[in-house]
Amino acid sequence: FLSIPSLSHSVISQTSFRAEYKATGGPAVFQKPVKFQVDITYTEGGAAHKENGIYSVTFTLLSGPSRRFKRVVETIQTQLLSTHDQPSAQHLSDTTNCMEMMTGRLSKCGTVPKT
DSSP, X not given: OTTSTTEEEEEEETTEEEEEEOOOXXXXXXXXXXXXXXXXXXXXXXXXXXXXXXXXXXXXXXXXOHHHHHHHHHHHXXXXXXXXXXXXXXXXXXXXXXXXXXTTEEESSSOOOOO
8 A cells, every 4th residue: 555646654663654645736725744654563363374364554643634644544445455365355344343533543453542
């Protein structure tokens, strides 16, 4: 999903990065960028089975309009769920209802504690 147009990113660690989405075109008032952090954590299976395990992807809004943040995350979710060659794609689609919005955070497959 890092190939989405208008999305730039910088790597923080192997499982964490910061991203910025800038809309192009239209009036300047609608072009406020959305900055967010993405954290990837391993959630299920033994250490020996990481290649077949389940990973959680947590998106944390750092700055920008929350509505645009939600749309960007929904676009990313659509791309992740359309990947048919990954065994966890079906599990992700089964757990769509576990996405929750709490204090500017969206978490897939679980809740994010309030900070």
